[in-house]
Amino acid sequence: MKKLLPRVSWDNLFLILLLLFCVVPLVWTALASFGISPNNNVLPPTWTLTPTLDNYVEVGVSDPSFLPSVLSSLAISTCATLLTVVVSFLAVYALTHSRFRGHNLLVQSFLILASLPVISYVIPLQNTLRIIHFYDTFMGLVLSETALFAPLAAYVLYGYLSQLSADIEDAARLDGAGIFQTLRWIILPIAAPGVAATAIIIFVLGWNQLLLPLILTGRVKTIPTHMIDYFVFERELTWPVAAAALIVSLLPIGVIVALAHQLLEQFHLTVLHQSD
């Protein structure tokens, strides 16, 4: 027993340090957004301790374009997530129900496509969108984000769907259910937790995506591009206001992830390794 004690405490020390490492910068930022920050110019540093909502007012009211950015971020991420999940779910369903030459290679290539960075093709993509008159449009951005996330979604969903037993489906088929009925009433309910977890991850990725909206749009703003504007072009940005903007931008996905945490614990990157 005595021998066990030091190890347990090392274990907990690691956890405590880790949490501090993770939480202190976040708390510092959250406090600053309420106007609570240290003054390091005097020794020892002093704190301003009167909480205020001024910075949130500055972000939400004094800057009339921030709220529209939040709303368009919400709309774009939601549409891109739904479209991504629908097209990849259908594609993966087809793949789990058919075998052909190059089948596994196709699934593995989803992962390779998913790892292709945005910067490596976004410059020509801007031209493509200009040519088809999708540049700086809601539609163009949604489709581009869908193309970016669909390979990852397909790879993850393949992991979930390929594990489902074929028996239930065969039973449904024997009972006379068509393919769409089977999909809607048998497959979707079983796969729902995995699909929902994937959708949440895609939503977070879409919400935080910078380069696509930055390069593919001008007027259509999302929160990350709005922050770049703050930073690169506009008036001097003060730390407390930036902190407030950051907290506002974190809040929606923070709430979603907190609520759906149970689901996310099942998020698997299943690895497909058979060759053809």
Added chain:
Amino acid sequence: MISRWQRWLFLAPFFLIVVPFMIWPALFGLFASFTNYVPFQKISLHYIGFTNYARILSQPEFQKAIINVIVFTIFTVTIELLLGILIAYRLRKAFPGRKLIRFVLLIPWLISPVANGVMWRFLLQANAGLPNYWSELLRMPAMPSLLGQGLALPTIIGVDIWRKAPLVMFLTLPGLEFISSAYWDLAELEGMSLYVRLRHIVFPHLRLLILTVALLLISDALATSESILILTGGGPASETITPGLFSYNQAVNVFDWVGGATSAWLIAAAVLLVGMVYLILIRHEAA
């Protein structure tokens, strides 16, 4: 099994979006990088071989960017993988508060790379920042600016680790939970050290998953630009320039479209190379 036409019907929407909005632009960038292409101008287009590549690769700034991104990738990916797996190992068994800790540790990843850049830029400043506060409180000598000369690249690596090590925990924990408890009992019984447990239980079981996570981390690191754009803009001098940032600057600020596309393709080539290695490795593992 589904019929042939149903298969195509179901696959069609996926490819109708991914091909025009990802694969085609990527290929178009590749073709254009071998020509004198200028967007939306009527010029006689012709093949110029590797001229663009030679031009980009001979620029000292791009050479610096390559070195930086190699250093950045090696350090961030190694440390994020090790730290992330270590955290997952610590969290593998249920204990009170585990769910909360798991959620809190995921928050850094929920912050966008841009917001992360904004946040750390301010946290690292002198006036109301973190390191200076503690150094003054503890009466230590004044801190040098962590985004200044000589320290900027290590700082950027640290900031990336802060954001992504917990993500590795999130991705590897389900795999660790899957390891049969018999192994842990055996480890307890034989008094295995942490190193032995990681080396002989965790890594062999998670090999394929770790490879997959490594692929995603490496490709992300090779293209890194967003946080750096805010934190240092590539400076001081070119200490933190990356190929991603270079490509962005060429296309957006210098209006050298084909230069931007060419440097972007060098990133894509590096990522595809890593992807090929990944495919070969997992086939090897499966065999």
